[in-house]
Amino acid sequence: MAGSSKKDGQLKIKGNTIQITSLDKILYPKMDINKQAYLQYLIEINRLMLPFLKNRCLTVKRYPHGMFDDFFYQKNCPDYAPSFVETIQHDDIRYILCNDLSTLVWMGNQLALEFHIPFNKVTSVCPTEIVFDLDPPSREHFSLAVKAAIQIKTILDRLELHSFVKTSGNKGLQIYIPLDENQFTYDDTRVFTKFIADYLVDQSPDSFTIERMKNKRGAKCYIDFLQHAEGKTIIAPYSLRGNEDALVATPIEWEEVDQQLTPDMFTMDAVLERIENQDCPFSRMDSVRKKQPFGRILTGLLNQKK
Incomplete structure (x- = not known):
């Protein structure tokens, strides 16, 4: 080097x-x-x-x-x-x-x-992105994470929110919504993440859950919106995980999110080969932060609560 x-x-x-x-x-x-x-x-x-x-x-x-x-x-x-x-x-x-x-x-x-x-830099107490962690009970149920991701992407597209997706490096997927820095608090983002999670569970109660207790989730995919909070953390893009297959938390293109997608496609060696042949999908995050209409969406959700 x-x-x-x-x-x-x-x-x-x-x-x-x-x-x-x-x-x-x-x-x-x-x-x-x-x-x-x-x-x-x-x-x-x-x-x-x-x-x-x-x-x-x-x-x-x-x-x-x-x-x-x-x-x-x-x-x-x-x-x-x-x-x-x-x-x-x-x-x-x-x-x-x-x-x-x-x-x-x-x-x-x-x-x-x-x-x-964490979701914020040391220079701010505000998150730089919203992240949904889609956590199925096992890799055998990974298709549930794919289903949830596609449904969330459909909602975000309708709201004109730019979003990005990565594998967790284990058994799930994680969806990122970049935000303009120093604009929205964790309380603000919680209003939105809870709305999306509740909507998914309401639409597909047999597939998704927001139940925190693992032994009560059954075979459903956990839509973790509570993890996006001050002091909480998430696995960093391109970090390895401590599982036997040496899987990597890998940014991918939305076009790759389908029923053929599997976590074991993203081993350490596979990711090294991958980055030689394509750009990082997350490299476009900064270019869309200021274009996100999140303020308007948040105002609408808050007005619904009144």
């Missing part, structure tokens, strides 16, 4: 030296992916992944022995972090800001396999 070199367990990236260890450690046995392959993935994907991590309080899920063993969530920046790692204090937590490749690779070496981010 231009601007970097590896020698004797060290990787130099733009003047920063990163200690690299245990490159032959197997992280995903089923897929035969070791630590070296994972770090190479982060290096190759960084130009697409970093814009979504930048200036957001980061929570990572670390797997010290690979995905087949114990894991833990980490919010606080450890004391041993190198000086180039940016942090920000929020309440009693010193969060990492993953704003550059050096930090991304260092965290990869710490075996952070999952990167979870």
Whole structure:
């Protein structure tokens, strides 16, 4: 990679030296992916992944022995972090800001396999997007997430809202509606997300649910609108997940969302091949933020409540 070199367990990236260890450690046995392959993935994907991590309080899920063993969530920046790692204090937590490749690779070496981010940047308390998390009970029920996504897209198109979709990297789909920054609060967006979720359940009660308790959902797809809230997080675009297939939370085109779509199409290797042949669908998000008629829609929903 231009601007970097590896020698004797060290990787130099733009003047920063990163200690690299245990490159032959197997992280995903089923897929035969070791630590070296994972770090190479982060290096190759960084130009697409970093814009979504930048200036957001980061929570990572670390797997010290690979995905087949114990894991833990980490919010606080450890004391041993190198000086180039940016942090920000929020309440009693010193969060990492993953704003550059050096930090991304260092965290990869710490075996952070999952990167979870909030819906707002550190510069604002307002979300930069609305996200619906469509969570079926298993991968075998993935078609329910597809059904929900298509129905939501139909509604959003009628409302003239631009939307984007990605796989969760596990068993569901996630729909993004970018917003003009610093314009709408989480209370504002909750009015909208609850309306859409209630409408879907009302239209297809046998397929969808907003029941929070998993043991009460049955075989229905959970339309998670409550996760979109201050302090909550979602898996970052292009982050791997801690499942045996090394699946990636992957932005896709709406045209790909059909009954032929399956989560296992988006392994780490498949995503690397994918980005060589097409642009990131999420790259168009910023160009539509100011065009969204969300204010008008919100006003209409609030007037209905009066």
